[in-house]
Amino acid sequence: MLHIFCPHCAEYREEEEFHSKGQAHLARPLDPEACSDAEWGEYLYFRKNPRGIHHELWIHAAGCRKFFNMTRDTVTYEIKETYKIGEKPSVTAQS
Amino acid sequence: MSEVINHNGKIVADQRPADDIAGQSPLHHADLNSLASQGPQTGGVTIQERPLQGLLNLRCNKADKKQVTAVKKLLGVALPCDPLSSASNDDSVIRWLSPDEWLVSVDGAKAFELEAAFQANMPGHYSLVNVSGGYTILEISGDHAVDVIKKSAPIDVHQSSFPNDKVVSTVFAKSGAIIRRIAEDHFELIIRRSFADYLWIWLQDASREYGLVVKR
Ligand SMILES: [Zn+2]
Numbered sequence: 568m569l570h571i572f573c574p575h576c577a578e579y580r581e582e583e584e585f586h587s588k589g590q591a592h593l594a595r596p597l598d599p600e601a602c603s604d605a606e607w608g609e610y611l612y613f614r615k616n617p618r619g620i621h622h623e624l625w626i627h628a629a630g631c632r633k634f635f636n637m638t639r640d641t642v643t644y645e646i647k648e649t650y651k652i653g654e655k656p657s658v659t660a661q662s
Numbered sequence: 663m664s665e666v667i668n669h670n671g672k673i674v675a676d677q678r679p680a681d682d683i684a685g686q687s688p689l690h691h692a693d694l695n696s697l698a699s700q701g702p703q704t705g706g707v708t709i710q711e712r713p714l715q716g717l718l719n720l721r722c723n724k725a726d727k728k729q730v731t732a733v734k735k736l737l738g739v740a741l742p743c744d745p746l747s748s749a750s751n752d753d754s755v756i757r758w759l760s761p762d763e764w765l766v767s768v769d770g771a772k773a774f775e776l777e778a779a780f781q782a783n784m785p786g787h788y789s790l791v792n793v794s795g796g797y798t799i800l801e802i803s804g805d806h807a808v809d810v811i812k813k814s815a816p817i818d819v820h821q822s823s824f825p826n827d828k829v830v831s832t833v834f835a836k837s838g839a840i841i842r843r844i845a846e847d848h849f850e851l852i853i854r855r856s857f858a859d860y861l862w863i864w865l866q867d868a869s870r871e872y873g874l875v876v877k878r
Contacts, residue, residue, distance in 0.1 A: 575745065575760060575761055576745050576746055576830075577745045577746075578745075578746070578823075580816070580817070580832070581816035581817075581833075583816055583833055584816070584832060584833055629831065629832055629833045629838050630830070630831050630832060631745075631759065631760035631761070631763075631831065632760060632831075633760050633761065
């Protein structure tokens with residue numbers, strides 16, 4: 568079981584209260600009409616699958632029902648941090 | 663008769679049925695009255711339903727001073743803005759659900775009055791929805807109340823991390839509940855009406871080893 572810190576509830580809760588919603592920081596193209604099929608397809612369907620540091624979107628489904636982001640190591644499952652939508656991660660693959 | 667108020671185009675309808683129709687809790691069929699009078703009178707866990715309470719879901723902006731002031735005037739209690747906190751007076755309890763959402767409970771007969779007062783006095787962009795019909799409230803108390811919660815929910819119920827007046831929304835059995843600690847051995851569960859029967863059966867089973875007392 569993962570022990571996850573919800574940045575809205577400001578405390579750790581058990582994994583079963585949460586759902587993972589995939590890759591974080593997906594920016595929707597500002598003008599979809601101006602996208603090429605490749606750009607739009609990239610946005611809609613293509614996701615990273617890194618070995619190591621990954622940024623994910625999660626929801627505290629049984630708790631406050633708010634979304635937040637998580638930086639997680641896909642090799643060790645270690646959760647490096649959780650942070651609110653709109654905030655930047657402090658741990659990245661480069662750092 | 664149920665009433666409808668139209669305040670500058672904002673409509674509030676009294677959701678209670680007419681006076682000659684008795685409201686029924688989702689645990690009506692469990693006949694808790696008979697269990698209370700005929701069942702055991704002592705035991706480690708006491709369960710008491712608080713049926714037909716008025717529950718209002720409030721969404722507003724805690725950074726908006728005018729709204730915060732208006733809520734305090736309307737409810738007589740300050741909006742609890744800290745995560746997982748609650749505030750109460752003799753008439754109402756207001757529970758933090760998320761950073762922009764609160765659950766207010768009042769006497770069932772007072773909900774419509776309060777909704778109308780909000781429509782007339784609450785400034786800015788907000789939402790107040792009467793969700794009374796979607797839930798019922800159970801109170802669990804006694805020496806082993808905490809053990810029943812431990813069996814049912816993946817939360818830390820030690821006083822150091824779950825003090826009195828704290829509120830958590832969490833998984834409860836295979837359903838969910840909004841749990842508030844009223845006192846060290848006294849908890850309030852707000853549960854969905856569609857899960858009320860399942861949770862009532864679950865709670866009877868979970869309480870069996872401690873001895874269950876039903877109170878009315
Ligand atoms: Zn949360």
